[in-house]
Amino acid sequence: AQSVSQHNHHVILSEAASLELGCNYSYGGTVNLFWYVQYPGQHLQLLLKYFSGDPLVKGIKGFEAEFIKSKFSFNLRKPSVQWSDTAEYFCAVTPQTGTYKYIFGTGTRLKVLA
């Protein structure tokens, strides 16, 4: 069965620290990959996505993610976090063909200390 694993459930960092959130998926075919962010009191919004091409994708607000096909991973990174990055981050996967059914990870709650 398809699944998405986010290993870090809670992360606490100081401002300017570097961030890496892990995401691994289980699926036998070709997938599209996403990172969504949910700021406190707001709805989910897209940070970045990977469909094909360069496995290093850049998103909004200085975030980037690297797709490593051999490891079934799509880790999210940011070189220097800010207090405003405090939010919950969700990794999601959907097959490239057929259904648009998205499978979400359990989320990682990031708290950045000022």
Place this chain on the structure above:
Amino acid sequence: GAVVSQHPSRVICKSGTSVKIECRSLDFQATTMFWYRQFPKQSLMLMATSNEGSKATYEQGVEKDKFLINHASLTLSTLTVTSAHPEDSSFYICSVKATGELFFGEGSRLTVL
């Protein structure tokens, strides 16, 4: 992109009553909308795919008679939780697929007393 709005954002009801949640696609004609449920500290679980003008497609384990979905127009889908019970208390989120990605509503928190 697409702007998605849900109403109400919060609702409290008594056990046994029915609650309707609306999901509107404000600037995009959505033939398909998705309803998710999010439990505390857990992931979003797809409940059903709402199809304009036809029956919704429910995920395994989701009771279609319990969670009624109507998608009467290209901009509106509704989720009705019938005969709600405390275990139905949750955060319900709708989304619209546009340009290859999902756009989400703000979510509706249902509390059943």
